[in-house]
Each structure stands twice: as C-alpha cells, then as structure tokens.
Amino acid sequence: AQSVTQPDIHITVSEGASLELRCNYSYGATPYLFWYVQSPGQGLQLLLKYFSGDTLVQGIKGFEAEFKRSQSSFNLRKPSVHWSDAAEYFCAVAREDDYKLSFGAGTTVTVRA
Amino acid sequence: EAGVAQSPRYKIIEKRQSVAFWCNPISGHATLYWYQQILGQGPKLLIQFQNNGVVDDSQLPKDRFSAERLKGVDSTLKIQPAKLEDSAVYLCASSLSPDGYTEAFFGQGTRLTVV
Numbered sequence: 001a002q003s004v005t006q007p008d009i010h011i012t013v014s015e016g017a018s019l020e021l022r023c024n025y026s027y028g029a030t031p032y033l034f035w036y037v038q039s040p041g042q043g044l045q046l047l048l049k050y051f052s053g054d055t056l057v058q059g060i061k062g063f064e065a066e067f068k069r070s071q072s073s074f075n076l077r078k079p080s081v082h083w084s085d086a087a088e089y090f091c092a093v094a095r096e097d098d099y100k101l102s103f104g105a106g107t108t109v110t111v112r113a
Numbered sequence: 114e115a116g117v118a119q120s121p122r123y124k125i126i127e128k129r130q131s132v133a134f135w136c137n138p139i140s141g142h143a144t145l146y147w148y149q150q151i152l153g154q155g156p157k158l159l160i161q162f163q164n165n166g167v168v169d170d171s172q173l174p175k176d177r178f179s180a181e182r183l184k185g186v187d188s189t190l191k192i193q194p195a196k197l198e199d200s201a202v203y204l205c206a207s208s209l210s211p212d213g214y215t216e217a218f219f220g221q222g223t224r225l226t227v228v
Contacts, residue, residue, distance in 0.1 A: 004155075032214050043117075043204065044156070044219040051214070090155055098168055099144055099214050101206075103155040 002027035002093050006104035013081050014112050021076040021107050023091030032094040033074040035065055038106075039087045047089075050074065061085070086111040115139065117220035119205050125226045131193035134223045138186070138207030144168075145182055146217060147190050148204040156204055162188065163210075195227045 005024045036044040048059025055067040065076045091104040118137040126132050138145050148156035160170040165185040182188040202224050206217040
C-alpha cells in the first residue's frame with residue numbers, strides 16, 4: 001500500500017518570500033505524483049503532476065515541484081508567494097496498477113503582509 | 114468542458130437519518146472516486162470505480178455506506194443511518210484513464226453536517 005506524508009501541518013510565509021512544501025511517499029513502484037490546492041469551501045484544484053520524464057515539473061500559478069526518487073520526495077516550491085496563495089495544499093500519489101489515488105494530510109499556508 | 118458535478122452542495126441531517134449524494138463525472142471518464150474529507154484532514158478514499166465495477170472499497174464502512182455507479186456514468190453515495198462522525202465534505206472525482214493513468218478532476222463537494 002502506498003502512503004503520503006506531509007511533515008508540515010502549517011507554514012506561515014511573508015508575501016514575496018519563497019515557499020517550499022515537503023512531501024514524502026512510500027510506494028514500491030514508480031508513482032504518479034500530484035499537488036492539489038484547496039481554498040476554503042472549494043474543491044481540489046490540480047497544481048501540477050509528475051508521470052515520467054523531467055523530474056522538475058512546472059505547474060500553474062508559478063508553482064514547480066521536483067521528483068527525487070532517491071529521497072522518495074516530491075516537494076513543491078514557489079519563488080515568491082502572493083496573498084492569494086493562502087490555502088491548503090495536498091500532495092497525492094496514484095498507483096500505476098490500479099490508479100488508487102491517496103492523499104497526504106495537507107499543509108495549511110498562511111501568507112502575512 | 115464541463116467539470117465534475119455534485120449535488121447537493123450542503124446537507125444537514127439528524128443522526129440516524131439517511132442521506133444520498135449524487136455525482137456526475139466528466140463525460141467519458143472511466144474512473145470515479147468518492148472521498149471523505151473531515152475538517153482539517155486530507156481526503157480519504159471511500160470507493161473507486163472503474164467504469165461500473167468496484168476497484169477498491171476497502172475503507173467504505175459497508176454497514177452504513179453504499180455506493181453505485183449507474184451504467185458506468187453517474188454515481189450515488191448513500192449513508193444509512195448517519196452518525197455524528199460522518200460530518201465531513203464528500204468529494205467526487207473522475208479521471209479519463211483509458212489505457213494509463215490520467216489526473217483526477219474534483220467536484221466542489223457536498224458538505225454534510227450530522228446533528
């Protein structure tokens with residue numbers, strides 16, 4: 001079975017500062033990796049995904065993530081956060097055999113002026 | 114392209130009552146998921162359909178929860194009877210996944226409050 005760990009429950013950053021959210025997964029084979037964002041009262045919106053190929057992937061809203069197989073990690077980054085980036089961020093892993101999609105517990109990002 | 118549609122958006126019921134949620138996935142999407150998201154937690158997979166067959170329902174409390182996917186398209190999730198701990202947002206998602214995995218798209222969710 002796969003599992004997803006997001007070590008940081010809550011992160012506070014200043015507007016304009018950089019942001020990095022951590023994600024570690026456990027899965028025997030090569031996973032499909034995702035980052036979703038959820039604003040209050042909203043559904044989940046896909047930020048970016050990794051299936052194969054270049055391990056640095058670009059997403060929407062200026063986000064990027066890097067897949068590191070040796071560390072079983074898929075960390076999300078943004079060079080300069082905007083107040084609108086305040087939200088809940090979820091890392092997710094899908095299995096290649098049955099497409100089961102599992103989520104981490106999420107990281108809440110607060111942006112201060 | 115229309116997204117994943119869910120209804121109702123909100124529901125308040127008393128414990129021991131029954132409730133049903135409806136999901137219309139994106140047209141042509143083979144895989145459909147139901148998730149339960151309790152406040153402050155990540156989504157937990159309840160059931161996964163591939164077309165109209167169940168792939169995984171290992172975390173579905175089958176004594177009170179049931180789900181079906183009609184003709185491989187729409188799906189309903191039912192709770193009977195509801196308990197206080199069922200208060201959560203129920204998310205439906207779908208993915209194309211014909212011969213390989215494609216990303217899942219989520220609906221807005223149904224927020225259930227059991228009082």
